[in-house]
Each structure stands twice: as structure tokens, then as C-alpha cells.
Amino acid sequence: MKNGSWITQTGSSTYLSEATAIWLRDLRGEFRTRYAVNAILMFAVTTLVAVSFSIGSFRIGEAEQPFLYAVLLWIILVFSALSGLSRSFVKEEEAGTMDVLKLSARPQAVFLGKLWFNLTLLGALELIVVPSFILLMNYEIKHPGLFTAMVITGGFGLGAGTTIVAAMIAQASARGALFSVLSFPLLLPLMITAIKGCEKAAVGMNGTGWPEVRIAVAYSTVMIIMSLFLFPLIWDE
Amino acid sequence: MFKDISFEVHPGEVLAVAGWNGSGKSTLLRIIAGLVRPSRGQVDMFVEDRPIPRESRRRFVGMVAPALALYDELTALENMEFFCRVRGVSYNRKSCLSMMQWVGLAENAGKQCRNYSSGMKQRLKLVQALLHKPQLLLLDEPGCNLDAKGMKIVEEVISAQRQLGMTVIASNEKRELDYADRVINLSE
Numbered sequence: 001m002k003n004g005s006w007i008t009q010t011g012s013s014t015y016l017s018e019a020t021a022i023w024l025r026d027l028r029g030e031f032r033t034r035y036a037v038n039a040i041l042m043f044a045v046t047t048l049v050a051v052s053f054s055i056g057s058f059r060i061g062e063a064e065q066p067f068l069y070a071v072l073l074w075i076i077l078v079f080s081a082l083s084g085l086s087r088s089f090v091k092e093e094e095a096g097t098m099d100v101l102k103l104s105a106r107p108q109a110v111f112l113g114k115l116w117f118n119l120t121l122l123g124a125l126e127l128i129v130v131p132s133f134i135l136l137m138n139y140e141i142k143h144p145g146l147f148t149a150m151v152i153t154g155g156f157g158l159g160a161g162t163t164i165v166a167a168m169i170a171q172a173s174a175r176g177a178l179f180s181v182l183s184f185p186l187l188l189p190l191m192i193t194a195i196k197g198c199e200k201a202a203v204g205m206n207g208t209g210w211p212e213v214r215i216a217v218a219y220s221t222v223m224i225i226m227s228l229f230l231f232p233l234i235w236d237e
Numbered sequence: 238m239f240k241d242i243s244f245e246v247h248p249g250e251v252l253a254v255a256g257w258n259g260s261g262k263s264t265l266l267r268i269i270a271g272l273v274r275p276s277r278g279q280v281d282m283f284v285e286d287r288p289i290p291r292e293s294r295r296r297f298v299g300m301v302a303p304a305l306a307l308y309d310e311l312t313a314l315e316n317m318e319f320f321c322r323v324r325g326v327s328y329n330r331k332s333c334l335s336m337m338q339w340v341g342l343a344e345n346a347g348k349q350c351r352n353y354s355s356g357m358k359q360r361l362k363l364v365q366a367l368l369h370k371p372q373l374l375l376l377d378e379p380g381c382n383l384d385a386k387g388m389k390i391v392e393e394v395i396s397a398q399r400q401l402g403m404t405v406i407a408s409n410e411k412r413e414l415d416y417a418d419r420v421i422n423l424s425e
């Protein structure tokens with residue numbers, strides 16, 4: 001057999017098809033190894049249980065509840081995400097597959113594939129943590145629409161921020177510490193906005209145009225667009 | 238590391254790069270592939286007299302190297318499927334299986350690569366590098382971990398690549414250097 005004779009057709013790939021292939025490969029790999037899922041869920045569940053037992057609803061005054069519960073919820077979400085999302089690029093570096101990926105896909109497609117994977121993990125995390133938090137803490141939300149929109153857009157921004165930082169630290173030696181140190185200032189504005197938005201949703205301050213949701217959408221958009229420009233430079237060396 | 242190197246490779250040609258350990262054979266191949274930027278100098282690639290920019294070079298390059306790993310948690314067939322899809326090659330399970338048959342891996346196509354021996358992984362890397370019919374095939378120590386049957390496959394690959402494009406081999410093994418039309422020694 002001559003090499004190449006087995007492939008019936010070679011075509012051209014698009015950013016979308018490359019990113020989808022990377023996303024599906026990461027999902028398949030994660031389904032088998034469960035490195036990131038285990039790290040994220042274990043952190044989320046233990047923190048959630050610790051918070052609900054130590055400062056359950058009976059210990060916080062009704063007036064402080066909307067703000068403090070929003071703070072606790074976002075602390076759990078952000079730090080759970082930080083415990084696992086750095087894996088998206090680090091695993092490629094550790095497994096020695098970084099170069100083969102560089103030879104196979106365009107940098108922007110790699111970034112998008114990894115971003116979708118991280119967003120999938122965050123979506124699963126939020127689906128488990130947010131309803132559990134509401135039930136365990138007896139969290140009363142007067143404006144569920146705003147609350148849901150804030151959790152979704154906040155999660156989107158969290159995914160966008162952590163994905164680019166994960167790419168930056170993948171080839172560094174002290175990855176774990178560096179990931180938290182670099183992520184924190186980048187995620188702080190988003191975290192403050194998300195806390196404010198969830199607090200407003202809890203007290204029923206609808207406001208006009210959901211400014212916190214719009215800020216989170218703008219943050220995510222800017223972060224993704226800037227990352228698409230920045231990522232090829234990080235990926236190249 | 239090496240300096241003042243200049244050479245051309247033409248379609249149908251097989252070039253070998255030899256040299257002591259640490260002389261920069263693998264680095265030279267990585268520079269040609271576009272994985273590393275040279276501190277000085279440049280690599281120009283032309284396909285049908287058209288210059289190919291560094292960022293597009295991956296479409297025309299297939300590479301096998303000890304440091305280039307495949308996905309251990311996927312099966313061999315899933316690895317093939319991934320590389321087909323990400324490179325825009327239409328995936329066909331039957332033709333992929335016949336490819337695996339050719340390199341002697343068909344019976345283990347459904348096994349996760351973590352359970353493969355190093356020789357089996359090397360055979361799979363060869364298949365991965367050829368999926369998109371590259372014009373330039375870069376082989377860094379292609380016989381690494383291969384038995385006599387595996388070496389025969391490498392020989393067939395190099396021979397067939399003469400029809401498709403060019404090959405650059407980095408090695409110190411006499412048998413592998415014998416495949417080449419020319420040898421550049423980085424230690425000289």
C-alpha cells in the first residue's frame with residue numbers, strides 16, 4: 001500500500017470544524033480521565049457543604065442575606081473553576097501533545113475549542129452548584145430572570161478569563177500558583193459585577209436594562225476578542 | 238547549536254540530517270515544521286512555486302518525532318478520527334482501519350493508546366503524520382522503538398513519499414541515513 005492512498009478525500013478545514021474537533025476530543029478525554037471534573041466538583045461540593053453547615057441561613061440576618069449569599073455563591077463558583085480549568089492547556093503540555101496540536105490546528109481554533117470545553121465544564125458546575133446552594137441556604141430570589149442571566153453571563157466571562165490565563169501558564173513551572181495569581185485581578189471586576197447582579201436579583205431590584213448583565217456580556221466579548229488576537233502569540237512560542 | 242546552515246530540498250528528494258547528540262537535529266526539524274522560530278535565519282517553503290507563510294506551513298507538513306505524542310486516553314482509531322477532523326480530511330472508518338492494517342495495528346485499533354507499546358505508538362505516529370498527504374514529511378529518528386517489520390514500514394513510507402513530496406530525516410542510524418539521497422552533518 002502506498003502512503004496516502006487510503007484517504008479518499010482531503011478537504012480544507014474551517015475554524016469551526018477544527019474547534020469542534022478539539023472540543024469533542026477534550027470532552028471525550030475528560031469523560032475517560034475526569035481530571036478537571038473531579039477537581040472542580042470535589043472543591044465545589046466540599047465548599048458548599050462547609051458553607052451551608054457553618055453559616056446556614058439561620059446565622060445571617062435577613063437584611064444581609066442577599067449580599068452575603070451572592071458573595072458566597074460567587075466565591076464557590078470562582079474558586080471551583082480555578083481549581084480545575086487550568087488543566088485545559090496544562091494537560092496538553094504534560095502529555096506532550098502540544099506540538100502535534102500546533103501542527104494540526106490553527107491557534108484561534110485551538111483557543112475556541114478549549115474555551116467551549118471550559119464553558120461546558122462551567123455550565124455543568126453551575127447546574128449542580130447554583131440549585132444546591134439555593135436549596136441548602138434557603139436563598140430567596142425575587143427576580144429569577146435577572147439571577148439566571150447573571151449566573152449564565154458571569155459563567156461565560158469566568159470561562160473566557162480562565163481559558164486565556166490557562167494558555168499563558170501552561171508552559172510555566174509554578175503553574176498552580178501562577179494560575180490563581182494571574183486569574184484573580186483579571187476576574188475581580190467580573191466577580192464584583194456578578195455579586196452585585198445576584199444581590200439585585202435577590203432583593204428584586206429589577207432596574208432598567210440589567211446593567212450588571214450587560215457589563216458581564218461586554219466583559220466576555222472583550223475578553224474573547226482580545227484572546228483571539230493574543231492567543232496566537234502565546235501559542236507560537 | 239548549529240549555525241551557517243543553508244540547504245534546499247526538492248520534490249521527490251530525501252534529505253538526512255546527522256550529527257552528535259545535542260547538535261540540533263531535532264531542533265532543525267522543529268524549525269522547518271514551524272514549531273520553533275530560529276534565532277537567526279529563515280525557512281522558505283514553496284508549494285507549486287507559491288511561498289507558504291510559516292503560520293500556514295502545518296497544512297503541508299507531516300511530522301514524526303519522539304517528543305510528539307498522541308492522545309493516550311483515546312483509542313488509536315479515535316486518534317485517527319480526531320486528526321482527520323481537525324485537519325479537514327474526510328474521516329472514513331473503513332479506510333482508517335485499512336491504514337491500521339497496513340501498519341499492523343488493526344487488531345488493536347479499539348485499544349486506548351496508553352496500553353500501546355512504544356513501537357506500536359511509533360507506528361501510529363507514522364499513520365498520523367501521513368493522514369493529510371503532506372508535501373513535506375519530517376521524520377525525527379523514525380526507527381525509534383521499531384522492530385524489523387516496523388522498519389520495513391518506514392522504508393515503504395519514505396519510498397512512497399518520493400511521489401508525494403519530500404522527506405527530511407534526522408538520525409544517526411546508518412540504515413535510516415541510507416534511505417537518503419543526501420546527508421547533512423551538523424557536527425562538521
